[in-house]
Amino acid sequence: MKLGRLSQQGIVFAIFIAMFAGFAIFLHGFATTDNMLALLQNVAVLGILGLGMALVVIGRGVDLSLIATLAVPPGLVLQMVQDGSSLPVALATALLLTVAFGLVNGWLIAYAEVPALFTTLATGLFLAGFGQALLFKLDVVQWSAGLDGFEKLGQGAVLGIPMPIIVFAITCVIVAGLLTRTRIGAYVYAIGDNPNAARATGVPTRPVIVLEYVLAALIGCLAGLVMAASVNSMPTRIYNSTWIYDVILVVVLGGIGLSGGRGGVVNVVIGTLLIGTLLNGMTIMDMSYSAQNLIKGVVLLAAVIADSFLNPRNEETAQQGDI
Amino acid sequence: MTFSIVKSLKAAAFGIGATAFALSPAAAQKGLDEPFQQQFTAALAGKTVGYIPVSMNFDLTEGWFAGLKKELEPYGVKVIVRDPNWSTNAGAQALTTLIGEKPAAIVVHNPDVQTYAKLLKRAEDEGIHIIQINMGSVYRSDVFVGANWIEIGEKDTEAVVNACKGKSNKIAVVQGALSAAASAYTLKGVENVLAKHPEIKVVSSQAADWDAAKAKAVTQTVLKQNPDLCGIVGFWDGMDIGTAAAIKEAGLTGKVFLATSGGGERKGACELVKNGSFDLDLSYDVPTQAAQMAGMVKWLISSGVKAGSTKGSIYTTLIPITKDNASVESTCWNLGDLKK
Numbered sequence A: 001m002k003l004g005r006l007s008q009q010g011i012v013f014a015i016f017i018a019m020f021a022g023f024a025i026f027l028h029g030f031a032t033t034d035n036m037l038a039l040l041q042n043v044a045v046l047g048i049l050g051l052g053m054a055l056v057v058i059g060r061g062v063d064l065s066l067i068a069t070l071a072v073p074p075g076l077v078l079q080m081v082q083d084g085s086s087l088p089v090a091l092a093t094a095l096l097l098t099v100a101f102g103l104v105n106g107w108l109i110a111y112a113e114v115p116a117l118f119t120t121l122a123t124g125l126f127l128a129g130f131g132q133a134l135l136f137k138l139d140v141v142q143w144s145a146g147l148d149g150f151e152k153l154g155q156g157a158v159l160g161i162p163m164p165i166i167v168f169a170i171t172c173v174i175v176a177g178l179l180t181r182t183r184i185g186a187y188v189y190a191i192g193d194n195p196n197a198a199r200a201t202g203v204p205t206r207p208v209i210v211l212e213y214v215l216a217a218l219i220g221c222l223a224g225l226v227m228a229a230s231v232n233s234m235p236t237r238i239y240n241s242t243w244i245y246d247v248i249l250v251v252v253l254g255g256i257g258l259s260g261g262r263g264g265v266v267n268v269v270i271g272t273l274l275i276g277t278l279l280n281g282m283t284i285m286d287m288s289y290s291a292q293n294l295i296k297g298v299v300l301l302a303a304v305i306a307d308s309f310l311n312p313r314n315e316e317t318a319q320q321g322d323i
Numbered sequence B: 001m002t003f004s005i006v007k008s009l010k011a012a013a014f015g016i017g018a019t020a021f022a023l024s025p026a027a028a029q030k031g032l033d034e035p036f037q038q039q040f041t042a043a044l045a046g047k048t049v050g051y052i053p054v055s056m057n058f059d060l061t062e063g064w065f066a067g068l069k070k071e072l073e074p075y076g077v078k079v080i081v082r083d084p085n086w087s088t089n090a091g092a093q094a095l096t097t098l099i100g101e102k103p104a105a106i107v108v109h110n111p112d113v114q115t116y117a118k119l120l121k122r123a124e125d126e127g128i129h130i131i132q133i134n135m136g137s138v139y140r141s142d143v144f145v146g147a148n149w150i151e152i153g154e155k156d157t158e159a160v161v162n163a164c165k166g167k168s169n170k171i172a173v174v175q176g177a178l179s180a181a182a183s184a185y186t187l188k189g190v191e192n193v194l195a196k197h198p199e200i201k202v203v204s205s206q207a208a209d210w211d212a213a214k215a216k217a218v219t220q221t222v223l224k225q226n227p228d229l230c231g232i233v234g235f236w237d238g239m240d241i242g243t244a245a246a247i248k249e250a251g252l253t254g255k256v257f258l259a260t261s262g263g264g265e266r267k268g269a270c271e272l273v274k275n276g277s278f279d280l281d282l283s284y285d286v287p288t289q290a291a292q293m294a295g296m297v298k299w300l301i302s303s304g305v306k307a308g309s310t311k312g313s314i315y316t317t318l319i320p321i322t323k324d325n326a327s328v329e330s331t332c333w334n335l336g337d338l339k340k
Helices: A002-026 A033-058 A066-082 A087-110 A116-135 A163-181 A183-193 A195-200 A205-231 A236-240 A243-254 A265-284 A289-310 B002-023 B037-044 B059-075 B088-101 B117-125 B149-163 B181-196 B212-225 B237-249 B270-274 B286-303 B335-339
Strands: A140-142 A233-235 B048-052 B078-081 B105-108 B129-133 B143-146 B170-175 B201-207 B231-234 B257-262 B280-283 B312-315 B319-321
Touching: A002 A243, A002 A265, A033 A066, A033 A163, A033 A183, A033 A205, A033 A243, A033 A265, A033 B212, A066 A087, A066 A116, A066 A140, A066 A205, A066 A233, A066 A236, A066 A243, A087 A116, A087 A205, A116 A236, A140 A236, A163 A183, A163 A205, A163 A265, A183 A195, A183 A205, A195 A205, A205 A233, A205 B212, A205 B237, A233 A236, A233 B212, A243 A265, A243 A289, A265 A289, A265 B212, B037 B059, B037 B286, B048 B059, B048 B088, B059 B078, B059 B286, B059 B335, B088 B105, B088 B117, B105 B286, B117 B129, B129 B286, B143 B286, B149 B181, B149 B231, B149 B257, B149 B280, B170 B181, B170 B212, B170 B237, B181 B201, B201 B212, B212 B237, B231 B237, B237 B257, B237 B270, B270 B280
Parallel strands: B048 B078, B048 B105, B105 B129, B129 B143, B143 B312, B170 B201, B170 B231, B231 B257, B257 B280
Antiparallel strands: A140 A233, B280 B319
């Protein structure tokens, strides 16, 4: 099993290196510091989301509502400031909404035992609809003067490194620390590997699962704030896009098995880098949109097939509704 | 004696007054009936007009809806909205149901050129007037009110080509979604102008799916490869906020000319031209479009013409928003005010 895990990660890393080397040699203007920073910056938000997704996937769950938490609470911040609230009040309200949303997700999955796939599909729809119907006046929530300074989160730079990359790096460190250095992290792996065994050995599985979804929601909200600050607006319609598949792509591509219990932050970073390189290279080549989608689809398919070979479902513990 | 003189003077005065009164225009005593207005109000009263945008909740469709209601409701016309929320399927279903309800007219915003075409013909066959807005279908109905996308593509590109004179002549195009006709028509406009200017080199022409984040990512990469880029043609101001953010981060504001288009809502258009994000934003002024739609509804219903028997278009006269007029109050509009 260990060999298998290594090879999935290894294969993807090898593909990444090969692709990177190929672009660097054949694509003029690819291997420059500026382009590397742009590449990373463009996928930083995706990477942050990937970390949130990784956290729940390792615990044998999935969070399809991540894009809703990316869109709605940060959209609320922009809307409230536009309507005259101060930034701290707006941020606090959005944070409360995010935590409440994560708690609902976690409670439904851990206590009501509704499969994560269906729960988060429905709650995500609910949150997006709630935002569109009650919170926002328009789909695109515009930046307003009260937010001046906050755009640094998306557009600023420290020592020449754009802020989104720094936020991604910090989130990586925090999530990695949580997963590898704390007892909760060990519990997450235990639950992902075999939930029943984890419970039998005294792991408080339900509270840990709730915590996973609250953290995922918070990470989603953080990604949304970075995105809003980066494009000076929050297009809340992004919920209707196919972004969530890109997030799953990053996680699966990086080698985090969808059956849980395996992988870590390194995998998300590798998955993000591969997608970033792919997108950046295709953009420089001015490849058509359809061709880009085709290539992304083929890569995802390959990754999912590799995943099912290298991380087979655990027949003893698999349940209906798991992916 | 004196008395009788006074009396006769009084009588004379009365006589003159009375004559003057009798001779003055009828207005004061009896109004003149305007022969056509009753017919008009009677034709409109109690009628229903259906409105199917591609989705509510964005500046254009909310603005049109507010404008339609403002113009029509005082005459007793009920404006009902069916919101497909970006789903073409839901839109076709809503249209089918609405045809069954037999409103007097339907104002419809097509998601693409094909899907609604047959349904629109059926509606007109059943006597429902069809007003297509901003995005037409291949079926030509009573009237089309909206922007001429080809003209938008041409004007934006001309502005960019002009701004590029004496510079690198390298430009980029940030398209909308490939499936949207508005995007494809605009691209045609871009091509029309580029055909006349072989010196211009398009270094990138990519679809960003009307998504600001994607537009930013693409533009960032393009600017890193071509820091001497002199202009970008964007297809929608809502998306080009991202394009502008990429230009700003690269420190190229003022050096890369960004031309785009949109509905002219204050926060999304004028404010962004004022702060230098956009150099040109062609506005298809939504309140004017709404007034023209409502005008067509009034005319079609009150004239009694058979649905589908006239075919005409009202292409929107574009308002080019630049630094010169962005601060003028009337250049842009604001949804809050329109709803009042």
